[in-house]
Amino acid sequence: MAVQVHVTSVIQRVVGGQRTISADGATVIELIDDIEARYPGFRETLVGEDGKLHRFVNIYLNDEDVRFLNGGDTELSEGDEVSILPALAGG
Amino acid sequence: MSEGDAPELVTIPRSLVDEMVAHAREDLPNEACGIVHAKDGAPVTVHRVTNVAASPYRFEMHGMEQIRLEQARDENGETLFAIYHSHVASRAYPSQTDVRMAFFPPGEVDQEPAYPGTLYILVSLAEEPPPVHAYHILEGGVIEEQPIEIV
Numbered sequence: 001m002a003v004q005v006h007v008t009s010v011i012q013r014v015v016g017g018q019r020t021i022s023a024d025g026a027t028v029i030e031l032i033d034d035i036e037a038r039y040p041g042f043r044e045t046l047v048g049e050d051g052k053l054h055r056f057v058n059i060y061l062n063d064e065d066v067r068f069l070n071g072g073d074t075e076l077s078e079g080d081e082v083s084i085l086p087a088l089a090g091g
Numbered sequence: 092m093s094e095g096d097a098p099e100l101v102t103i104p105r106s107l108v109d110e111m112v113a114h115a116r117e118d119l120p121n122e123a124c125g126i127v128h129a130k131d132g133a134p135v136t137v138h139r140v141t142n143v144a145a146s147p148y149r150f151e152m153h154g155m156e157q158i159r160l161e162q163a164r165d166e167n168g169e170t171l172f173a174i175y176h177s178h179v180a181s182r183a184y185p186s187q188t189d190v191r192m193a194f195f196p197p198g199e200v201d202q203e204p205a206y207p208g209t210l211y212i213l214v215s216l217a218e219e220p221p222p223v224h225a226y227h228i229l230e231g232g233v234i235e236e237q238p239i240e241i242v
Contacts, residue, residue, distance in 0.1 A: 010195040058154035086195040089151035091188030
């Protein structure tokens with residue numbers, strides 16, 4: 001199913017400078033793999049070898065942080081909006 | 092700006108600086124953080140962002156609030172001018188963590204920073220009146236102060 005994916009900052013650089021891309025997947029991780037097929041390096045930007053999201057990557061499904069849903073296994077529906085951004089943080 | 096040039100003075104309205112300082116005070120004991128928008132290159136508005144780290148030593152902006160602000164900038168023809176945060180007990184100078192986190196992945200400083208061209212504004216509550224300074228964090232993790240004029 002088609003999902004709109006909004007990316008910011010450094011993550012835009014991985015997808016050729018686009019801010020919004022359309023992708024397919026039944027779950028967040030499938031969506032990431034679909035984008036990876038077109039933009040190699042996308043997955044490793046977001047996900048560790050253990051399959052978990054990097055600590056300083058935030059992914060929202062509509063307005064919900066997927067960490068509070070089902071992480072990479074969070075299921076997607078047609079027309080969902082996914083936002084991916086690096087944490088803006090410091091000390 | 093190329094090496095050797097004198098940095099140009101950047102003007103920031105006093106009302107915006109006052110708002111950042113007020114936010115810093117209100118969020119004590121924790122660090123406060125937010126974003127300054129520009130119109131035609133000049134800073135126009137301060138937007139508070141929730142510090143989800145809720146810590147005196149760290150900040151992490153609420154991601155959805157960041158996205159909403161980005162959408163607002165697009166709708167209003169505005170741009171990202173600065174990222175601000177407070178230091179509750181240390182000086183208004185980027186910490187090692189601030190520099191690490193200015194890059195993605197964190198600490199990978201040998202590339203463009205995550206927000207190139209965006210100023211980092213630091214508000215220190217370690218002294219009165221609170222010092223406010225602005226910096227560029229550049230490739231290599233280099234910190235360069237941006238002189239500001241508060242008018």
